[in-house]
Amino acid sequence: MRVVHLLRAITVELDRMGERFAAGHALHPTDVRALICLLDADRTGTPATPGTLGAQLGLNSAGTTAVVDRLERLGHVRRERDTRDRRRVLLKVEENAIALGWGFFGPLIREIVTVMDRFDAAEQATIERFLGDVHEAVTRS
């Protein structure tokens, strides 16, 4: 029961961080979530379009257009026509957005890595197994 509260507390704090990041860069929470989706897609090499982004964010096409407009106006994202299927628009994350994200979340990531380093190999394996199980449980629910 204690771990449930800890997990929830961590979730709440991570959300708060996201909000602070948003407030500090003239972004809305949805814009931050959109940037995270786009950075993930960039990292895995998956092409991102307004359609895929809107689906991931649970927005309709009008809202998606608005999000992309805001991000483009701030110079975080660029629209590019797909040369193969000229109906599609590809979303490219600009360098400055990547730098922005790392500047804000980098310190936290480094801290978590430091926390992990204080555990030995067997303990790290236990933690990963636990988080994996929880993730599966949460995804299933």
Added chain:
Amino acid sequence: MRVVHLLRAITVELDRMGERFAAGHALHPTDVRALICLLDADRTGTPATPGTLGAQLGLNSAGTTAVVDRLERLGHVRRERDTRDRRRVLLKVEENAIALGWGFFGPLIREIVTVMDRFDAAEQATIERFLGDVHEAVTRS
């Protein structure tokens, strides 16, 4: 680095659950967060007022009034004048809201407890220590 992604994935999924819960009960995400705050306060015996709630949610007084109005209209919360300091309004969670929360999040909580049971005492201690350290790191950032 893997645990960072797992933690983030868990956070995302928990947020999604909150949104599904909201959508399924004619609530807005903010309303769900408010209910969680009020249930926490109820559990720990802390008196809850629009002032404290607004502070926890990061809303101003106008927005707070609107949240409480919505929750009251749906019968999840009741306003009560504090008899000692008659300027204050105490927020009481109705039974049906408590039942609603447990009905939705109960299964997940039980699943996480089940996951925990598969670890021995030493492993459970490791997991709790890890989550505690992460929580501290996240809170500090």
Added chain:
DNA sequence: GCAATAATCTCGCTGAGCGAGATAATGCCA
């Protein structure tokens, strides 16, 4: 070529949350 289909964008509207200020109960001091 001309429907049918698909991806994205435009328009008008609803409602959450904000800033400013009103209202009401309390505490303090002469």
Added chain:
DNA sequence: TGGCATTATCTCGCTCAGCGAGATTATTGC
């Protein structure tokens, strides 16, 4: 006791994110 500052909450008018419906542009199949 009366008047003034303080604290807690609510009201009003406004802005803007996101929604539904439909327009626009590109592609595919006949």
